[in-house]
Amino acid sequence: MPLLSRQDLEFCLYEMLDTESLLKSPRYSDHNRETFSQTLDTAEQVAEKYFAPHNQLADAKEPWFDGEKVHTIPEVKAAFHHFVNAGLLTARLDFEDGGMQLPHVVAAACTGYVTAANPSSSAYPFLTLAASNLIQHFASEELKNTYLPLLRSGQAAGTMALTEPDTGSSLADIKTTATPTDQGHYLVKGNKMYISGGDQDITDNIVHLVLAKIKGAPTGVKGISLFLVPKWQVDEQGRPRQRNDVQLAGLLHKMGYRGTTSTVLNFGEQNQCVGYLIGEPHQGLKYMFMMMNEARVGVGLGAAVIGYRGYVESLNYARERPQGRHPSNKDPASPPIAIIEHADVKRMLLAQKAYAEAAIALCLYANHLIDRIDICNDPQQRKPLQELLDLLTPIVKSWPSEFGPKANSLAIQILGGAGYIREYPVEQFYRDNRLNPIHEGTHGIQAMDLLGRKLWQSGSLGLQTLLGEINNTLQQAAEFAELNEYCEQLQAALQLMQTTIQNLGSQLQKAGPDIGLANASAFLSLAGHVVVAWLWLWQASAAMKGLQTGSSSGFYQGKLHACRFFFRWELPKIQHWSTLLQNADDTCRTMQNEFF
Numbered sequence: 001m002p003l004l005s006r007q008d009l010e011f012c013l014y015e016m017l018d019t020e021s022l023l024k025s026p027r028y029s030d031h032n033r034e035t036f037s038q039t040l041d042t043a044e045q046v047a048e049k050y051f052a053p054h055n056q057l058a059d060a061k062e063p064w065f066d067g068e069k070v071h072t073i074p075e076v077k078a079a080f081h082h083f084v085n086a087g088l089l090t091a092r093l094d095f096e097d098g099g100m101q102l103p104h105v106v107a108a109a110c111t112g113y114v115t116a117a118n119p120s121s122s123a124y125p126f127l128t129l130a131a132s133n134l135i136q137h138f139a140s141e142e143l144k145n146t147y148l149p150l151l152r153s154g155q156a157a158g159t160m161a162l163t164e165p166d167t168g169s170s171l172a173d174i175k176t177t178a179t180p181t182d183q184g185h186y187l188v189k190g191n192k193m194y195i196s197g198g199d200q201d202i203t204d205n206i207v208h209l210v211l212a213k214i215k216g217a218p219t220g221v222k223g224i225s226l227f228l229v230p231k232w233q234v235d236e237q238g239r240p241r242q243r244n245d246v247q248l249a250g251l252l253h254k255m256g257y258r259g260t261t262s263t264v265l266n267f268g269e270q271n272q273c274v275g276y277l278i279g280e281p282h283q284g285l286k287y288m289f290m291m292m293n294e295a296r297v298g299v300g301l302g303a304a305v306i307g308y309r310g311y312v313e314s315l316n317y318a319r320e321r322p323q324g325r326h327p328s329n330k331d332p333a334s335p336p337i338a339i340i341e342h343a344d345v346k347r348m349l350l351a352q353k354a355y356a357e358a359a360i361a362l363c364l365y366a367n368h369l370i371d372r373i374d375i376c377n378d379p380q381q382r383k384p385l386q387e388l389l390d391l392l393t394p395i396v397k398s399w400p401s402e403f404g405p406k407a408n409s410l411a412i413q414i415l416g417g418a419g420y421i422r423e424y425p426v427e428q429f430y431r432d433n434r435l436n437p438i439h440e441g442t443h444g445i446q447a448m449d450l451l452g453r454k455l456w457q458s459g460s461l462g463l464q465t466l467l468g469e470i471n472n473t474l475q476q477a478a479e480f481a482e483l484n485e486y487c488e489q490l491q492a493a494l495q496l497m498q499t500t501i502q503n504l505g506s507q508l509q510k511a512g513p514d515i516g517l518a519n520a521s522a523f524l525s526l527a528g529h530v531v532v533a534w535l536w537l538w539q540a541s542a543a544m545k546g547l548q549t550g551s552s553s554g555f556y557q558g559k560l561h562a563c564r565f566f567f568r569w570e571l572p573k574i575q576h577w578s579t580l581l582q583n584a585d586d587t588c589r590t591m592q593n594e595f596f
């Protein structure tokens with residue numbers, strides 16, 4: 001059973017998104033569709049051979065601490081190093097830095113394979129990649145020269161250390177401190193919690209990127225700085241020299257993602273924790289947001305591909321599991337039919353297809369947008385694209401994170417009792433995917449970011465750019481009479497969204513944020529569904545074009561049917577969310593603590 005459908009990935013890359021147009025840019029002119037395919041082949045092989053086989057084992061045999069050292073099963077370490085050695089960690093880097101200079105969208109499709117194969121083992125290389133990107137952008141030459149070679153060669157892995165026992169969503173309140181010394185470094189002191197990969201036996205060293213406040217810094221987020229804190233201080237060749245004062249206080253035991261160590265870390269128990277400031281003091285959150293935004297798009301993709309795996313697993317099961325007869329068949333002697341023949345099972349399969357394939361398309365679109373921004377030299381054209389990416393990031397993180405686990409829950413339902421037992425993989429998919437609405441900014445925090453900030457940023461330029469992109473799709477879809485129903489519905493949805501936004505704008509201005517943001521999650525749902533409806537119309541247009549070529553008719557018919565499902569069964573829900581929002585419904589806000 002393939003981890004992902006190559007046909008679907010290539011449909012998104014080439015028939016929906018025009019990935020080949022990137023080849024016109026000098027940056028990608030050495031590439032062609034064949035080099036993209038070869039890289040996808042490599043990623044698929046690494047995923048199949050080194051990540052997939054131990055997905056269930058890593059879940060069953062969690063990392064453990066023997067009092068001195070953390071242990072993971074050896075397959076996790078092997079997978080990490082095969083990923084690095086295949087060049088996948090550095091795929092997006094320039095040729096001169098030893099990379100493949102690959103577009104983000106192709107690199108994302110590659111990472112999709114690896115996460116689909118084994119979400120928890122893939123966390124180690126992805127955190128390392130994000131950490132090295134941040135160091136590359138913001139750290140001093142000295143730090144870059146010391147730590148980038150270690151991270152990029154797999155001698156060290158990266159972490160992001162934001163969360164503290166008392167402080168998760170509200171980073172303004174972190175308590176970890178950093179005190180300058182006269183030797184150029186800082187002494188970091190504090191406790192961090194839930195740090196993924198915070199200790200492990202996979203790499204010789206670990207590079208923690210730690211948020212802390214320098215004594216005397218302004219209060220709130222404006223006082224947060226970013227520090228590079230190695231587990232081992234290194235000599236001039238980068239070899240571990242002396243243990244830094246970072247101690248493992250304990251491993252946490254999770255519902256899913258069990259192969260990734262989840263750690264509580266104490267920094268500076270002996271007042272000896274050496275940390276190096278990255279960039280300027282008090283700018284740490286801004287730098288970290290670069291890593292977090294990248295991570296958020298990555299979280300969306302992870303949720304999408306885990307959702308997809310459940311879809312494929314339950315589809316195959318439904319094709320093979322005989323049970324029951326059509327309601328019209330009253331003959332008990334007739335053979336039972338496969339459950340895929342029951343309309344209700346088809347409903348659950350269609351919903352999974354509509355969620356997972358749209359979520360993958362959404363994440364690839366976001367990565368393609370990053371490529372368009374990267375190769376755009378004209379600041380006037382670049383600005384609207386950047387605003388669009390900013391606007392979409394909370395949706396790209398949150399929509400797949402909500403609907404990926406919903407898809408996995410439906411997969412469990414299709415397998416019936418078999419879905420609930422550990423002999424089948426779908427319960428693990430659900431447990432793994434359930435993390436995604438929680439980490440990298442919870443669902444509720446993303447909703448407030450979208451409605452409270454991103455929507456209005458730069459005079460709502462992001463929204464205007466989004467409407468322009470959707471209009472392009474509507475024009476293309478207008479060529480096909482078969483898609484009229486969806487074009488009209490999407491236009492009405494856009495109208496409803498804009499009316500709702502106007503109403504919310506005046507609520508925020510007149511009544512203030514406590515009332516205006518109270519139902520932000522309903523707005524995230526509404527905006528997410530409108531964006532996904534647009535992507536389904538886009539896929540349907542591409543499918544209509546594909547059908548004209550006369551090939552793969554089943555694949556394209558499947559796309560059209562999933563589009564129909566989304567427009568008929570899902571999109572109408574926006575009316576309900578809009579009503580709640582426009583009425584400034586206060587049911588939740590006015591509920592009192594003591595009434596519960």
Ligand SMILES: Cc1cc2nc3c(=O)[nH]c(=O)nc-3n(C[C@H](O)[C@H](O)[C@H](O)COP(=O)(O)OP(=O)(O)OC[C@H]3O[C@@H](n4cnc5c(N)ncnc54)[C@H](O)[C@@H]3O)c2cc1C
Pocket residue numbers: 159160161162163166167168169170193194195196197254257262435438439440441442443444445
């Ligand atoms: C498996 C796992 C891996 C993780 N990996 C890392 C890591 O590598 N590095 C790292 O730094 N952190 C990591 N985290 C931490 C994660 O980012 C936090 O758990 C998350 O940000 C939420 O913080 P919290 O747990 O303190 O929840 P809280 O912030 O206490 O939130 C609890 C609930 O209250 C809601 N809430 C909070 N504030 C508001 C508000 N102002 N308005 C409305 N609702 C609100 C939230 O949406 C949520 O539903 C990880 C967590 C897990 C479970």
